[in-house]
């Protein structure tokens with residue numbers, strides 16, 4: 033960090049900006065997404081005591097303040113200066129779809145650059161779970177997924193990922209008790225922002241969420257899993273498996289051409305050993321593709337004896353794909369086959385099929401509407417009102 037210049041009101045607005053630049057920070061400062069030590073650097077550059085940084089971040093993360101002017105425990109003069117040099121990002125709700133069949137609400141949020149991301153809130157009896165996106169679009173190319181159809185657009189920042197949680201809380205009035213990083217994008221391809229987001233969620237000046245209430249899902253980036261294991265964060269790892277043998281997995285998920293099942297399960301085992309956390313394997317059941325007796329047997333052979341749990345997910349159909357969900361009887365038989373061989377398996381209840389709740393479908397549907405109106409690919413224009 034460069035020399036910190038004490039800024040006073042006499043220096044005026046340009047003095048504050050110069051002091052922040054001299055501290056090696058860029059102006060305007062985006063506060064949402066900052067750790068406490070980063071915010072302290074900003075406040076120090078303004079000549080303010082360290083405790084002001086915590087006050088500012090508590091307003092942003094815990095009280096969801098939209099502007100500095102609301103921060104009533106800061107001096108008025110400091111609030112004015114912060115308004116000039118800083119900003120607080122806030123995703124704009126573009127669409128809110130409430131499922132009539134279950135407790136799922138899906139949001140499409142517009143970003144500052146006009147792109148859009150999806151977030152899903154699932155209510156359970158005592159708590160709510162938010163499923164957040166880490167990228168706009170996705171380059172992983174999984175053949176059953178809508179998120180990848182338009183390709184990768186850009187990475188999300190830690191602040192943009194965190195604001196998805198803050199926005200669904202504000203729009204539903206429901207406190208989020210669990211977070212799954214399983215929306216659009218491959219989180220381990222946006223590694224730094226994802227880890228910063230997870231750490232921020234846990235900070236006491238933010239939501240204070242326990243790491244054990246956070247799940248990070250990956251399509252199978254083995255080096256990313258190894259890196260995550262070394263972080264020392266006891267978050268749950270979810271591996272998107274979807275096939276029990278390499279040849280079939282390569283057809284469904286291009287990532288399998290780079291790392292085979294032996295490497296993937298080996299990395300997941302090492303993750304479980306390093307963190308003490310049982311690994312979840314996500315397995316989407318696709319009619320006639322990966323839901324037969326052979327696949328159930330192969331999956332049981334692959335995972336028996338491992339610290340693992342299988343989450344069976346009936347496919348949420350995507351209009352652009354020919355895949356269909358497995359019938360209920362096939363799902364039950366698949367689950368029973370696994371359990372007979374000692375592999376724990378649960379069937380995730382089908383959620384939000386009536387509201388495009390599968391990864392990427394809502395953004396895709398809105399992009400198609402936008403294209404029909406001659407708008408850009410990710411843009412959404414109809415605002416919805418929050419509560």
Ligand code: SF4
Nearest residue numbers: 170172174177180217
């Ligand atoms: S399933 Fe996940 S990793 Fe695969 S294409 Fe969709 S968003 Fe990307």
